[in-house]
Amino acid sequence: MVSRSRPQGYSAAQIILHWLIAALVVYQVVFGEQIAEAWRALRRGVEASPEATFGANVHVYVGLAVLGLALLRLGLRLRYGAPPAPAGESAAQKWIARLTHFVLYLVIFGMPVSGALAWYGGVGAAAELHEMAKPAIVVFVALHALGALWQHFVARNDVLVRMLKPARQRG
Template identity: 45%
Template sequence: MIEMKPAAYSRPQIWLHWVMAVLILMQFVLHEQIVAAWEALEKGLAPDINLAVRSHVIGGGLVLLLVIWRLVLRVRRGAPALPAREHPALKGLAHLTHWSLYALMVILPVTGLATWFGGNETADFIHTTLKFPLIAFVVLHIAGALYQQFVLRTGLISRMTRPG
């Protein structure tokens, strides 16, 4: 049986991509507030559970729920094939980047929630440590998309801006 791949991502896939990008960016913006609250908890003090702290916790939970929805859509609908003339090494790097981002978008919220609600120090260590690979893979993802768009001129970015 020949597997048919869609020509572009669906409207829900595109929406999820951009909403999650904003949510992940916001997690970094709200980072200092959640760290201050966590440090207060560790010292036995009452943390300032302000809007930023609540937003970080809720945002992490939303990332987890949305990435599950995104993975379900990807399994059910598929994803467009990478450009045919793309070098196999670049295709491999694209797959590594995408699946690493998916894994991090599951692991980081799970460990963040385990830290916040369970006080799990191992989860805190994992959560704190994995933010650096997340940054690296996000930068690689953006750089790859821009390289495809402006150097190789494959029109790759249109797949995430126009539903198909």
């Protein structure tokens, strides 16, 4: 059932999934160079270095793990919802937060799917889209993290703390 009431905070499962996915996405972006090298070699029909092959395999499995965890996360989000925006926030701030979260959901679903289409299906356009997303991911993750830190240190509300401390045991 989709929840209509708004919870006070996130559950322990939602919090663990948030930080686990965040760590894996950062890993993918920071160490993505190796699969890019393996992909170039594959396209040219030459053999990739053992390091690039190993890095590519890790990238594929970490990326597929993100997709599985993201599905779990979306399920919890639809079932339990998310806490409301902090009181006193302007419509523009709410809109920016909503847009940023939407883009981040797009990243954790769209990146594994486009990557798999490239890697398993040989779809060149999917590979290009996947690679082109890199700077956008960096910008939106930075915006998101800065927003969280701003809420904590400048606006001094509980937005960051509620992604660290479970509200109550659910899900």
